[in-house]
Amino acid sequence: MKKWSKVLLGSAAVLGLTTVLTGCGHKDNSSSNGGKTTVSMYMPGDKPKNYSAMIKKANKQLAKKYPDVRLSMKFIGWGDYPQKYNVMVTSGDKYDLAFAQNYPVNAQKGVYADMTDLINKYAPDAKKKIDPAYWKGLTVKGKVYGFPVNANVYANNSVVFNEALLKKNGLSVPKDARTYADFTSTLEKFHAKNPNVAAFAIGQGFKVSPRAMSFVLGNSLPFAIDATGKSKKVFNAYDQPEMQSILKTMHEWYKKGIIPKDAATSNTQYNLQDNTWFSRQETQGPFDYGTHALENASGGKKMVARPITDALKSEAQAQVAVWSISKTSQHKKQAMEVLNALNTDPVLLNNITWGLQGQQWNFTDKAKGKIKTTSKYQPGYFIGAWMMGNNDLLYTQDSVTQKMIDQRKENIKNAKESRDLGWIPQTDEFKTEVTNCSNVMSKYLDILNTGTADPVPTIHKMDKELKTAGYDKIQASLQKQYDKFLANK
Template identity: 60%
Template sequence: MKKWRNVAIAAMATGAMLTLAACGSSSKSGSGSSDKTTISMYMPGDKNKNYDEVMKSVNKEIQKKYPKIQLEIKFIGWGDYGQKYSVMVTSGDSYDLAFVQNYPTNAQKGAYADMTDYLKNGVAKKAYESVDPAYWKGLTIKDKIYAFPINANVFAQNALAFNPTFIKKYNLDISKVNSYADATPLLEKVKKSEPSVAGFAIGKDFKVSDQALEYPVTNNYPIVVDSSGKDTKVHNLYDLPETQKNLETLHEWYKKGLLPKDAATSTTTYNLQDDTWFMRQETTGPMDYGNTALKNASNGKDIQIRPITDPYKSEAQAQVALWGISKSSKHKKEAMEVLSELNTNPKVLNTLVWGLEGKQWNFTDKKDGKIKTTKDYKPGYFMGAWMMGNNSILYTQDSITDAQIAKRDSSIKDAKESAMLGFLPDTSSYKTELSNISNVYSKYGPILDTGTADPIPTIKKMDAELKTAGMDKVLAAIQKQYDAFLAAKK
């Protein structure tokens, strides 16, 4: 599941800088073992309540193969991670591992260590070979790889997710919801009876979804291409009729009070397990087994989903969850060894994802990797599989049938690749323009995507400012590169 959309901020308050002053990667101490190299791993989220026990077990397993390595995970809250990560990257911090954001731009700036030799010929070769090739297509820049992907939902769909509490309470039928507009009568019915509940639970980082689009320079810029390849033109997202139609729907919702009034600036968290929301947007894929992943993340809530986008193996999915190593890290090999364990050692990964055997879960069939969770498997006692390691080596709950697993594997094998998969434009000749475009987009994007602003007049204002910022030059440059990329594929 996709959990966030962060916009990197170039400049921060001194306080934020001080917070990260001690981010330096690793040391020759930790957990009472002065002879071990501590590899620090920075990730968004909150520290697990069972963190110490989990890491004791994880490190014991890692040290069977790499006795001198001690892994330490450093958590930064979701609301702060984007900003603090930006500081780490721009300041050249020598962190060992960090959950990557804005991969293409940062990689082209030289922020990350080159992993290519480690992956193809070194300590992580087995891990490299276990990952769907589509990921490597989506991460390779001039024959080099600068991040390790999580082998999970290599294709996915954005979906509208519905709170079962209100579906049941008001006898709602979601079976005909295939777009934003289709959800209007459901939102209106719930809002009328539940005025304190967020109808569509969104905040400032929400991005409206069209049927099949990809962002060549990440979704920090309103520049898109058609995933199907039927249209090969590079577009301004907000000039597309489908986008404008969706924005008009959201604006109508906003005027009716179906969206949070402060959505354009809000960082409010609507927890999956709570009844503070009726509808939200999630990304689901084959490794989620329908709504199973959402049920697990919400402490058993039977959240219902309806896809609103087409499924593709895409650049976006290849980059949705990545781990990078700072170019200035002093322990690149050890960091790669940790990544290798996370992606090849089932005990390491499953302890992080499921928690402790005997406490959060138990085997029902050890040979086939089937488990049953306990009452102590709940939020705060596990980490998200989508961001930790190779999901193909995860144990599966005994409620997941062999048929579901077979369907998962066949759907991954048969999924179409986006026309843009493998296209990473060289942005070096228009960096200034991209920076200007980002500034304009940060001003208008949140008020458009959250339905706060009347879309058509607001888009006209934004487009005028984007033109001044250099949008035409950037679109033309990316178009030229994209045409060459598509021609080379033929």
């Protein structure tokens, strides 16, 4: 499960935050007191309501293995995190750990500490427990600059429906639905009865999902490859018939009111637990056990999901949840020890990701790691497991059977790899062109992906601007790199 993140603000807005962040950063970042080191850990999201009790218990558990290390979590709202994170890494702020954004670019910029030796020396056990696909997806020129959260190493993007609203309106979702267009009839019928509820709840920053494309410079730029390997070309995703067909469907939905009229500019949060949405797009993988994880995160709301993309171990999935250590951190060893603990100590991890034992949950079978949540298990009292530590250590509710767990392990073992897994393009020779193309895409991404604009004429206009911005130079370099990668694979 993964939140889709908002588009970055312009450079002027980002620069405007520098004073605010750096002014407070040196005050409460990493510190050493009385021989004990406090490791700062920055992450997106709201501070849990039970944070004081949670961090107290976490540090008590952490001290069993690392008596001189303390952890302090720093929370920045989802909407603000990308901008403020950018300020942190570009200003040289002396944070210890941070939830990485745009990992390949920042790793190549040199703003992260090289973790290669740190992992081998201080977290060898944690390293062994992580699927090798993650290390392939995070290696840059033979070095590793991020520590992955071992979770959904492969995933589907799915369209998820609010089951209560389906039943209330006498609607169903076709079992064989595999494309956006397959949902049109259901969405039209819902919108006709409920014009004030978002039929397809999306907003600024949303991206549609072709079935098997890998965006090699991230999905805010158009450069993509066929993840199945049927084609060896680096192409403009927006020129492909599949992408244009999806965007035409979005545009039809927009014109019919299925998509909110202000979607291209809206920062509205459609909370999982609320009935402000009928359908939405979510990323689901093996550790989600279908809709189980989403339903837990919503406080028990039942959902129906239909996958619209192929399940592949990919570069994108390897980089979904990555912890970086600042190059300027004064406590790199201790930061790695915290990561090691989060990836090897189930007591530490579960009292963060499930909330507190005795408060949000209790054991039903401690030996088997089975738990039952309480009425106090609600959003705001835990931190999502997908962004914290090795999900293989998570306790499971009784509703997750051993058969489901065994199937999850088998599915992970048998999942195919995206053709480009292990290829992180080198961007040094076309940095200026990437910036220029990013500026062009920022004008078109939201209006295209939310269906606000008529796709074909808009893409034609966008392509002309991309060509002027240096698209051809980037594409040629990427194609040369990809050919070399495939030849050596």
